[in-house]
Amino acid sequence: MITNRTQTTLARQAEDKLFIPVPARITKVESLTALEKVFTLELPDGISLGHRPGQFVEVSVYGIGEAPISISSSPSRSNGSFEVCVRKVGDVTGALHKLEPEARVGVRGPFGRGFPIEKFRGKDLLFAPGGLGLAPLRSLINQVIDERAHFGRVIILYGARTPSELLFKDELKQWGERIDLEVLLTVDRGDDTWKGNVGVITTLFRFISIHPRNTIAITCGPPVMYRFVLMELLGKNISEGNIYLSLERRMKCGVGKCGHCQINNVYACQSGPVFPYNEIKGLEEAL
Amino acid sequence: MSLTIINKQDLTNFVKHLLPLYRVTGPAEVNGGFAFKTIEDPGELRLDYPTTILPPKKYLLPPKETLFEFDNSGNGSIKPPRGDPRTVILGVHTCDLHAIQLLDHVFSTGQVDASYTNRRRQTLIVSVECLTPCDDQSFCKSMGTLSADEGYDLHLTDLGDVYAVDIGTEAGQNLLQHTQSSQASPDDILKLNAVLSEKWPRFPYRLDFDISDLPSLLSMSMKSSLWDELGERCLACAACTNVCPTCFCFDVKDEIELDLKHGQRVRSWDSCQLDEFATVVGGHNFRKSRSLRQRHRFMRKGKYILEAHNYLGCVGCGRCARACLVDITPVGVFNELYRQKEVGGKS
Numbered sequence: 001m002i003t004n005r006t007q008t009t010l011a012r013q014a015e016d017k018l019f020i021p022v023p024a025r026i027t028k029v030e031s032l033t034a035l036e037k038v039f040t041l042e043l044p045d046g047i048s049l050g051h052r053p054g055q056f057v058e059v060s061v062y063g064i065g066e067a068p069i070s071i072s073s074s075p076s077r078s079n080g081s082f083e084v085c086v087r088k089v090g091d092v093t094g095a096l097h098k099l100e101p102e103a104r105v106g107v108r109g110p111f112g113r114g115f116p117i118e119k120f121r122g123k124d125l126l127f128a129p130g131g132l133g134l135a136p137l138r139s140l141i142n143q144v145i146d147e148r149a150h151f152g153r154v155i156i157l158y159g160a161r162t163p164s165e166l167l168f169k170d171e172l173k174q175w176g177e178r179i180d181l182e183v184l185l186t187v188d189r190g191d192d193t194w195k196g197n198v199g200v201i202t203t204l205f206r207f208i209s210i211h212p213r214n215t216i217a218i219t220c221g222p223p224v225m226y227r228f229v230l231m232e233l234l235g236k237n238i239s240e241g242n243i244y245l246s247l248e249r250r251m252k253c254g255v256g257k258c259g260h261c262q263i264n265n266v267y268a269c270q271s272g273p274v275f276p277y278n279e280i281k282g283l284e285e286a287l
Numbered sequence: 288m289s290l291t292i293i294n295k296q297d298l299t300n301f302v303k304h305l306l307p308l309y310r311v312t313g314p315a316e317v318n319g320g321f322a323f324k325t326i327e328d329p330g331e332l333r334l335d336y337p338t339t340i341l342p343p344k345k346y347l348l349p350p351k352e353t354l355f356e357f358d359n360s361g362n363g364s365i366k367p368p369r370g371d372p373r374t375v376i377l378g379v380h381t382c383d384l385h386a387i388q389l390l391d392h393v394f395s396t397g398q399v400d401a402s403y404t405n406r407r408r409q410t411l412i413v414s415v416e417c418l419t420p421c422d423d424q425s426f427c428k429s430m431g432t433l434s435a436d437e438g439y440d441l442h443l444t445d446l447g448d449v450y451a452v453d454i455g456t457e458a459g460q461n462l463l464q465h466t467q468s469s470q471a472s473p474d475d476i477l478k479l480n481a482v483l484s485e486k487w488p489r490f491p492y493r494l495d496f497d498i499s500d501l502p503s504l505l506s507m508s509m510k511s512s513l514w515d516e517l518g519e520r521c522l523a524c525a526a527c528t529n530v531c532p533t534c535f536c537f538d539v540k541d542e543i544e545l546d547l548k549h550g551q552r553v554r555s556w557d558s559c560q561l562d563e564f565a566t567v568v569g570g571h572n573f574r575k576s577r578s579l580r581q582r583h584r585f586m587r588k589g590k591y592i593l594e595a596h597n598y599l600g601c602v603g604c605g606r607c608a609r610a611c612l613v614d615i616t617p618v619g620v621f622n623e624l625y626r627q628k629e630v631g632g633k634s
Contacts, residue, residue, distance in 0.1 A: 018400055019354040019539075019552070023363065062357040062365070063543040063550050067568070090568040104363050223571050250567045252539045252557075255398040259536030259559060262583075263573070265591035270397070284509055285565075285573050285583075 009050025010043060010109065018255060021060045021106025022047070026099055027081060032167050035087050036132070037097055038072065041107060042081040049082045049107075051075055052114030053140035054246055054274040058254050059084065059096065060106030067092035068251040068269075071110060072135045074142035085135035085167065111254035112273050115140050115218065115244060123216045124152040126208075126238075128229050130159050130201050130221025134167045136246050136273075137220050141175075148180055155208055159186040159201030163194045184208070201225065205232040212237035220246040226287045230277065240278035247273050247286065290471040290479070291452040291463060293443075298450070301466035302329035305375055308465075309411070312346055313377030314339060323376070334378045334443070338421040342383050342532035342606065343376050347390060347407055351555040354402060354539070360548045368551070371406045375462070379414040381435040382427045382602040386532035387412065388438045389598040393535055396596070402554070411458055416444040418486045421605065426493035426618050430603030433490055434483075444479055451479045493618045496625050498599070505590040508624045509582070517620070518578025520613040525558035527607035527615070528584065533592070533600050534558070559583055585620055 010022060028040035043049060049057070051071050060066045067090065073083035088097045099105065117140065125144060129137045144151055156175060160166045166185065176183040184204045186197040197204060201221070217233045219226065226245060233243050249261035251269040261268040264283045271279075280286040293301065305311050311326045314336035321336040323343050353368040379387070394403035417433065427433045435442070440459030443450040451471060454460050471479070496504065528534045538557035543550035557564060560580050566572040574580050592600030601617055608616035 018398055019402065019554075020365065020367070060552075062359055062363060062552075063541050063547065065541045066539060066552070093568070106365070222569070223573075248567050248571075249573065250565065252537070255400075257393065257397075257400060257535065257537070258539065259557070260538075260564060262559075262565075262587075262591070264586065265594050285579065 009048050010107070019108070019253075021058070021066070021108045023104050024107040026101050026103045026105065029099070029101055032085065032169075033165055035089070035165075036085055036167055037088075038083050038085045039096065039099075039105075040073075040081050040083050041105065043107065046080060048078055048080060049075075049110055051082065051110035051139075053117065053143050054114030054136055055110035055112050056136075056251070056254075056269075056273060057082075057084065057107050057109035057111065058251070059086075059092065060108070061092055061095040061099070062106065064095040065092045066106070066108075066252075068111075068249075068254065069093075070136035070139075070246070070273075072138050074139050074146060076143050076146035085132070085138075087132050109254060111251070112269055113271060115274050117143060120144075120216050121150045122152065122214075123242075124211060124214050125154045126210060126215055126217040126233075127154075127156045127158075128201060128217060128219040128221075128233075129156075130219075130225045130229070131161065131165070132167070133220030133222070133225075133246070134158055137218060138168060138171070140218065145175075145178075145181070152214065153182065153210075154180065155182045155184075155210070157184050157186075157201060157204040157208070159188070159204070161188045163187050163191055182208070200228070202228045202232050205236070210236055210238070212239070215242065217243045219243070223248070223287060240281060241276050243277040245275055245277060245280070245287075247275060247280070249273065290476060291454060291468045292471050292475055293450045293452055293466055293468050295448055295450065297467045298332075298334075299329040302326060302332060302377070304465035305462075308373070310372040310374045311377065312343070312374060323378075326377070332377060334415050334445070336378065338380070338425065338604065338606065338609075340530055340606065340610070342386060342530070342604065343379050344383070344386065344390065344532050346374055346376055347387065347410060348394075348403060348535060348537075348556075351553055352402065353551045353553055356549070356551045357541075358549050371409055373409045373411075375411045375413060377413045379412050379439070380417050380421075380427075380604070381414060382417075382425070382430070382432040382604040383532050384412070384414050384435045384438045385432040385598070385602045386604070389533050389592070389596060389600070389602075390535055391438075392596045392598060411440045411462060412438070413441045413443065413459075413462075414439040416442065416483070416486075418445060418482065418489070420490050422609075424605030424608040424616070424618075425603060426605060427603040428487070428490040429492050429494040429498060429618075430599060430601060431498055432602045432604075433487070444482060446475070446478050446482055449475070451475060494625075495622045501589040501599075501621060502593055504621070504624055504628060505586055507628060509586075511624055511627055513620065513623055513627065514578045514582040517581040517615055518576050521560070521577040521581050521615060522612060523560050523562060523577050523580070524612065525560045526610040526612070528558040528560055529556060530606040530610045532602060532604055532606070533588070536564075559587070581615065585617070588617065589621065 252258040256270040315331040394400040588601040
């Protein structure tokens with residue numbers, strides 16, 4: 001289903017060359033906002049990435065370094081390439097933003113545990129990404145759209161700081177026009193053009209009613225957002241094991257060795273970055 | 288395995304024969320102390336050394352190593368680094384031997400780290416039995432690392448005029464081709480047994496509880512007030528992790544030549560005690576206080592690493608205790624947590 005197991009995938013090549021990136025060609029660069037661009041990357045020799053929604057890759061710009069970046073495209077739309085949405089915020093991402101189509105970058109991965117989409121079948125899905133948190137969730141959302149018959153209601157609550165910082169605006173519009181998706185947007189601060197809800201993402205929860213027993217909630221965003229979103233989700237009686245979070249950490253190796261992403265005894269790069277809330281609830285330093 | 292005897296006076300010749308074949312490393316006197324270094328003259332070797340500032344880990348997981356070289360001219364290309372020389376590490380204490388077994392496990396399980404395992408395969412280890420404590424900071428007996436049954440190619444025990452040599456591997460057996468040796472006599476074996484059994488009382492237990500209780504003690508101590516006290520004292524200098532034989536966390540960085548085309552990706556030792564270690568690029572630090580970072584360090588040593596790898600993350604060598612400028616020591620920390628638990632019955 002998600003990965004064609006007979007195909008050569010980077011996922012299965014990784015074992016013997018742990019730190020050696022594969023050269024990927026940038027085939028497309030699209031600016032989303034002042035800070036975010038989407039890069040379409042193509043692996044050599046028709047290799048597919050073989051990822052699951054929620055996984056990440058390490059992207060290299062030689063001479064600058066390597067950074068962990070979530071995969072933004074759905075495996076169901078791979079076509080021999082994949083997308084990463086990159087915010088210009090550090091050295092590597094700054095260097096990436098200067099690259100044009102045809103440039104080469106190094107790729108390692110995919111790493112980590114993605115979303116257990118098999119477990120979501122027949123359920124209502126409530127997505128609550130904030131800001132750049134939409135980037136990893138977009139992979140899952142599009143996978144769900146492409147397998148739409150397997151799921152119940154699909155609700156997307158998305159918030160950004162300002163209208164100009166909303167990511168994937170064209171796609172948000174398309175999603176909003178579909179009758180089989182419920183999409184609610186909000187911004188912390190509106191502007192003259194903004195006609196929608198103003199307020200942090202938690203202000204959207206009052207507009208929806210859900211069946212807690214049958215709902216899977218999926219959230220990703222800045223650390224500060226999680227506590228408040230969790231309060232809303234738990235307030236709606238969604239069980240802790242049905243709330244999935246994708247955690248940000250500074251993964252240097254991606255393979256459970258370098259120690260940077262460790263949360264207590266858990267390596268986020270291996271056991272995460274996607275966790276059900278009940279698995280990290282007892283971990284100090286998780287959120 | 289079988290027991291062999293080498294005369295002490297033959298050791299010099301043994302090392303001399305190894306020099307052209309291997310990079311021979313071992314403890315030697317350096318600047319008034321002792322350090323593992325490349326041995327150029329067999330006379331330098333000091334198997335009777337007490338301890339070293341850095342453990343022999345540096346030959347297996349170097350402070351800095353090249354993962355690959357890149358060339359950004361043209362379409363860009365990368366190539367693997369040069370291989371390491373075949374190496375013999377002489378004079379490894381059993382605490383460090385236990386630490387190396389942990390490193391072997393970390394880098395050879397899950398996804399195999401060939402940068403480590405290739406180097407490890409090229410390395411022979413000749414360990415020595417410790418007969419007296421290094422100093423009053425070592426607590427190997429408490430940690431169960433005062434002896435070792437495996438992890439070495441050859442293991443030497445000083446019997447006065449001779450070394451009793453336990454052969455741990457076939458590679459170790461082959462190494463003995465380069466020296467005069469003889470089969471141990473029944474007398475040698477009696478003497479070895481006596482030396483081994485007499486050594487134990489010389490080493491004190493320094494923990495106030497049995498080591499098997501350490502993981503559960505730490506589990507109960509997540510919220511101990513001790514972490515805040517350590518945070519107040521800790522200078523976040525990372526000396527403790529830099530000298531630790533079991534610390535294996537690393538950073539990965541690119542270095543570029545002045546031509547801005549050629550360079551290498553390097554991995555280097557890193558430390559969970561440094562402010563930026565768990566900081567993500569937007570600036571959020573997931574362990575933002577020294578208190579949380581010290582707690583993380585001790586939890587790793589006594590609990591997390593054990594849970595992940597089935598080896599304790601502390602071998603009782605005492606190096607971090609010697610290196611710490613503000614006297615934060617594993618013995619002090621573990622005993623204080625134990626005292627808090629006994630006194631409080633709750634913390």
